[in-house]
Amino acid sequence: MLYARQPTDEEWQELKRMTRQDVGRVSQRAEMVLLSVRRKTVREISDLFETCRATVRFWIHRFNAEGPSGLYDRERSGRPPKVTQRVIDRMTQMLHGDPQEAG
Numbered sequence: 001m002l003y004a005r006q007p008t009d010e011e012w013q014e015l016k017r018m019t020r021q022d023v024g025r026v027s028q029r030a031e032m033v034l035l036s037v038r039r040k041t042v043r044e045i046s047d048l049f050e051t052c053r054a055t056v057r058f059w060i061h062r063f064n065a066e067g068p069s070g071l072y073d074r075e076r077s078g079r080p081p082k083v084t085q086r087v088i089d090r091m092t093q094m095l096h097g098d099p100q101e102a103g
Helices: 009-021 025-037 044-048 051-065 085-096
Strands: none
Touching: 009 025, 009 051, 025 044, 044 051
16 A cells, blocks of 8 residues: 655645645645545545546655655746747836836
8 A cells, every 4th residue: 555654743734734725736736645644545535536546646656755845846848938038128127117118
């Protein structure tokens, strides 16, 4: 059987905070870990969240390796931004400046 490791007191508090304050999937992942700590099986957790067992196992392994911070999404590669830093800087300058100067 796979279960999440016993979290430290600080990790426990962070997991509880995540279930209440973080949005969507992160909150769900923290709840999965807390249920696993309470000795709910992977099957029970996957049934409860209507997800596959591999997903539950993945997040338990990530928590065991990295703690609560491992439950957040990582950066992903994707399409490069179309807007350059120069354009962003100019837009910021325009937003904070006088509207008549911007035209």
